[in-house]
Amino acid sequence: MTMLDLTIAEALDALAAKRISAVELTEAHIGAVEALNPRLNAFITTTPDIARDRAKAADAARAAGNAPALAGIPLAIKDLFCTEGVRTTAASKILAPFIPPYESTVTARLKAAGSVMLGKANLDEFAMGSSNITSGFGPVENPWQRADGAKLVPGGSSGGSASAVAARIALGATGTDTGGSIRQPASFCGIAGIKPTYGRCSRFGIVAFASSLDQAGSMARTVEDCAILLGAMSGFDEKDSTSADRPVPDFRAACARGVKGLRIGIPAEYRVDGMAPEIEKLWQSGIDWLKRAGADIIDVSLPHTQYGLPVYYIVAPAEASSNLARYDGVRFGARVDGEDLIDLYERTRAAGFGAEVKRRVMIGTYVLSAGYYDAYYLRAQKVRALILRDFTEAFAKIDALLTPTAPSAAFAIGEKMDDPVTMYLNDVFTVPASLAGVPAMSIPAGQDARGLPLGLQVIGRHFDEETVFAVSSAIERAAGFTALPGLRAGATP
Amino acid sequence: MSYTIGGETGPWELVIGLEVHAQIISKSKLFSGAATEFGAEPNSQVSFIDAGFPGMLPVINRECVAQAVRTGLGLDARINLISRFDRKNYFYADLPQGYQISQYDQPIVGAGTVEIELESGETRSIGITRLHLEQDAGKSMHDQHASKSFVDLNRSGVALMEIVSEPDMRNPEEAGAYLRKLRTILRYLGTCDGNMDEGSMRADVNVSVRKPGEAFRTRCEVKNVNSIRFVMQAVETEARRQIEVWESGGVVEQETRLFDPARGVTRSMRSKEDAHDYRYFPEPDLLPLVLDETWVAALKNDLPELPDAKRARLVRDFGISAYESAIFVMERATADFFETVAKGRDAKLVANWMLGDFFAALNRTGRNIEDSPVSAKNLGALLDLISDATINGKIAKEVFEIMVETGDTPGAIIEARGLRQVTDTGAIDTAIDRVLAANADKVAEYKSGKEKLFGFFVGQVMKAMAGKGNPALVNEALKTKLG
Amino acid sequence: MSLDPAMVRRIAKLARIRLADDEVPRLQGELNAILGYVEQLAAVDVDGVAPLTGGAQMTMRMREDRVTDGGIPDHVLANAPDRIGDFFAVPKVVE
Ligand SMILES: [Mg+2]
Numbered sequence A: 001m002t003m004l005d006l007t008i009a010e011a012l013d014a015l016a017a018k019r020i021s022a023v024e025l026t027e028a029h030i031g032a033v034e035a036l037n038p039r040l041n042a043f044i045t046t047t048p049d050i051a052r053d054r055a056k057a058a059d060a061a062r063a064a065g066n067a068p069a070l071a072g073i074p075l076a077i078k079d080l081f082c083t084e085g086v087r088t089t090a091a092s093k094i095l096a097p098f099i100p101p102y103e104s105t106v107t108a109r110l111k112a113a114g115s116v117m118l119g120k121a122n123l124d125e126f127a128m129g130s131s132n133i134t135s136g137f138g139p140v141e142n143p144w145q146r147a148d149g150a151k152l153v154p155g156g157s158s159g160g161s162a163s164a165v166a167a168r169i170a171l172g173a174t175g176t177d178t179g180g181s182i183r184q185p186a187s188f189c190g191i192a193g194i195k196p197t198y199g200r201c202s203r204f205g206i207v208a209f210a211s212s213l214d215q216a217g218s219m220a221r222t223v224e225d226c227a228i229l230l231g232a233m234s235g236f237d238e239k240d241s242t243s244a245d246r247p248v249p250d251f252r253a254a255c256a257r258g259v260k261g262l263r264i265g266i267p268a269e270y271r272v273d274g275m276a277p278e279i280e281k282l283w284q285s286g287i288d289w290l291k292r293a294g295a296d297i298i299d300v301s302l303p304h305t306q307y308g309l310p311v312y313y314i315v316a317p318a319e320a321s322s323n324l325a326r327y328d329g330v331r332f333g334a335r336v337d338g339e340d341l342i343d344l345y346e347r348t349r350a351a352g353f354g355a356e357v358k359r360r361v362m363i364g365t366y367v368l369s370a371g372y373y374d375a376y377y378l379r380a381q382k383v384r385a386l387i388l389r390d391f392t393e394a395f396a397k398i399d400a401l402l403t404p405t406a407p408s409a410a411f412a413i414g415e416k417m418d419d420p421v422t423m424y425l426n427d428v429f430t431v432p433a434s435l436a437g438v439p440a441m442s443i444p445a446g447q448d449a450r451g452l453p454l455g456l457q458v459i460g461r462h463f464d465e466e467t468v469f470a471v472s473s474a475i476e477r478a479a480g481f482t483a484l485p486g487l488r489a490g491a492t493p
Numbered sequence B: 001m002s003y004t005i006g007g008e009t010g011p012w013e014l015v016i017g018l019e020v021h022a023q024i025i026s027k028s029k030l031f032s033g034a035a036t037e038f039g040a041e042p043n044s045q046v047s048f049i050d051a052g053f054p055g056m057l058p059v060i061n062r063e064c065v066a067q068a069v070r071t072g073l074g075l076d077a078r079i080n081l082i083s084r085f086d087r088k089n090y091f092y093a094d095l096p097q098g099y100q101i102s103q104y105d106q107p108i109v110g111a112g113t114v115e116i117e118l119e120s121g122e123t124r125s126i127g128i129t130r131l132h133l134e135q136d137a138g139k140s141m142h143d144q145h146a147s148k149s150f151v152d153l154n155r156s157g158v159a160l161m162e163i164v165s166e167p168d169m170r171n172p173e174e175a176g177a178y179l180r181k182l183r184t185i186l187r188y189l190g191t192c193d194g195n196m197d198e199g200s201m202r203a204d205v206n207v208s209v210r211k212p213g214e215a216f217r218t219r220c221e222v223k224n225v226n227s228i229r230f231v232m233q234a235v236e237t238e239a240r241r242q243i244e245v246w247e248s249g250g251v252v253e254q255e256t257r258l259f260d261p262a263r264g265v266t267r268s269m270r271s272k273e274d275a276h277d278y279r280y281f282p283e284p285d286l287l288p289l290v291l292d293e294t295w296v297a298a299l300k301n302d303l304p305e306l307p308d309a310k311r312a313r314l315v316r317d318f319g320i321s322a323y324e325s326a327i328f329v330m331e332r333a334t335a336d337f338f339e340t341v342a343k344g345r346d347a348k349l350v351a352n353w354m355l356g357d358f359f360a361a362l363n364r365t366g367r368n369i370e371d372s373p374v375s376a377k378n379l380g381a382l383l384d385l386i387s388d389a390t391i392n393g394k395i396a397k398e399v400f401e402i403m404v405e406t407g408d409t410p411g412a413i414i415e416a417r418g419l420r421q422v423t424d425t426g427a428i429d430t431a432i433d434r435v436l437a438a439n440a441d442k443v444a445e446y447k448s449g450k451e452k453l454f455g456f457f458v459g460q461v462m463k464a465m466a467g468k469g470n471p472a473l474v475n476e477a478l479k480t481k482l483g
Numbered sequence C: 001m002s003l004d005p006a007m008v009r010r011i012a013k014l015a016r017i018r019l020a021d022d023e024v025p026r027l028q029g030e031l032n033a034i035l036g037y038v039e040q041l042a043a044v045d046v047d048g049v050a051p052l053t054g055g056a057q058m059t060m061r062m063r064e065d066r067v068t069d070g071g072i073p074d075h076v077l078a079n080a081p082d083r084i085g086d087f088f089a090v091p092k093v094v095e
């Protein structure tokens, strides 16, 4: 076991006890990034100089007795968070030259908490994807390996974050989740990840994909680590009108609460046709574990579940088509010159956006256009209201829901790519919570027949992340997931 | 007799509706903390929000909302306690986000009315459809460079009220009167400075024509007309164009046009027609705007007296004519000036002075009432000096001109120049005796019945007294002496 | 509802994305597959349901009217692909 295998909680103890220094911990990670990133492509941009500076500052603060909460903890920052003076691309060629003159609220908080930024993690272009193959900077590889040797996707869109944390080249990472972009890659990479309640983390300075769904969250190797990170990321921000003005509870403490007496709902509609038997089995294990830990298991119905994905594939592209209109080659980013302004726009956007982004921008443009708005967008918003109502009614009877995170384990690059809809089905279990704005977490809970990790998802009430952490911790303890990916720092030849 | 334009096929009626974009008076922008002042260095009043940078989010300015509510109240309109923001999507160089945040189907202010008065003295009521909040775009300059347009985003994000009228106007005069009245109301409320030169008020003019008794025909929108005079010209020009199209067997296409005042024509704005589908949808970065009823009530309480009410009150309280009152209330500062001077004085005299010498002086010196060289206090003091017979009316006019030039108080001017009126009857008698002696022939004529010579004697006496004689005393003494 | 090639081009025009001719059939197929998939929403009874427009269940806070931003033209212009003086520059627009 090396420094790279520490959890954040353990690293904080070791730093506090001066068994290790932040500089040592950071250097170990910088070395691991240098060794593994050429293979994994988990980072678009690495920032070793910034990391070293912050590590030194963390050690100095600790020596002075005023170390902030995350002093010296090396993190991967999804390249959707704007970072002042550090290139921020959203994995799009159109932002390849963009250096923000400002910092996102979440990364500003993490910086103030003394954490160490190792670099900007790869993702699906503008966070649109479930496999990381849509990145304009090349796909990310999942550090888990299959016997057939095929390169696996890490999931998406926070695939670089998940891959980096699983491969032990970062202790934790930020992610963003619009329809499952934290939970699905966490599940694919065998780590934990939480999408908190919409409004818990500020969206200020996060490159927008779908504003009514986008939410930042934390990814780490344990539930407790996710809680520690989320605590530092969360809180009211007057620069985001959708940010919730309410206190941030002690998430870490909630992890130890236990589940005795909690009512856990099992939604019938998540038992979809053709679900892999091993996923079904894992789900049953989760139910048994929670029962044994003292929870009451209650069957519930979320009748509009099946409509989650179609709603999502109208609402998210609609908002995206508008959010991405600003990438026009005039004020920042890449430009392709044209003979007039319209020509410049069309060439710039044709060259700057990848295929998936173009598809979604076009779908979004269509569903908002005159004559189609009512049939698509307005109807989708109404069904979205019904999905929220399903959750509200269920939460009158239960405290949290337990479901699988994704319908399969990680697949190989090239698989499931016949058409966009097949790929979209990856998000079938994660999308409803995004539409309702409720918190949801994926916990590594088992492996499929080929040894690939599988996750379970815990969904809670609005602003009740504490129960989500309590239930997730109970699952984590019972599952005893200790398997390690083949590609990881210190393990590669 | 209603207004029509005669065509080859007979008379045509005009149907006019106006969409006025009024820039809200506020220190900072609608959704960002950047300043709003006019005329700043390019891109110096721009936040990353106004420039549409990645990850930037709008946060609404309470004062801009208050200004919209005040305006709604001033237009006698319904205030919607729940309203929403929407995105209006289109691409343009000075629209950084690729959309304008506006209000589409749930505006902050609903139906209201504006009373206008026409030259004939007739009044008409023009319906207000709605008022909504939205952000302004930046500014493109096309004449700075041979092959490029320049973009300045200082105006991007400045708060606008779009005030939409019903198609209730029927001729250019009504359109002009409506705009003038609207401008006056906004200025009273302090919600928009109404400065059309600086673009703080712009009008989109919707015009259609029809045969009397017909339903509405297709309208065209003439965009961004920036003076009241041009609005009136644009209405007429566009109406005549449409009449010609109809009468030559053509069909008027609904489109956006531009008015070219230099050439006196409107022309189609092709750039706007292309891909004309705004794809409005609810702005997901903002929440519904919910107004507190007591807050709205407090804003209503604090509303200033508006022009119509003020006009009636000035007539009632000061006994001036409706016409005089209408002129004073056009600008709140003018009405305030009048009231300050008229309080406790002969209001009729104050009105005469203001409408006469005072306005003439402002005109001549190119000043407005706010920076008038003669303050309300000094004008009042001047009138007091007339009333207490310190000076007579003729000298007062002289003193006033000196006040315009120097800004001095009338008292100081009179003392310094010895202009005090002579009421000493001895001095008056002496002057009269001298005048009568020098004009014995005229005295004879007067006495033989040519009574209109009386004025001549008054003039001569006043002249002899350097204008300072008390006119009443001079008259009285002359009458006595001439028997 | 199914998109024909003309509609695909119209959408691309609205979205300001230049399409090569050979991209149209592929996109037509992909977009129609997505639209076909979301078509199932037509089966949901949404009578009397108010649309849910946002993720947050709150009302809007308002900011005080203070100048707290701006005065940073160099930062605003730092990423500009074409900057002339303190302006963003684009190909000349004819109105
Ligand atoms: Mg208009």
Ligand SMILES: [Zn+2]
Binding pocket: B021, B134, B162
């Ligand atoms: Zn407007």
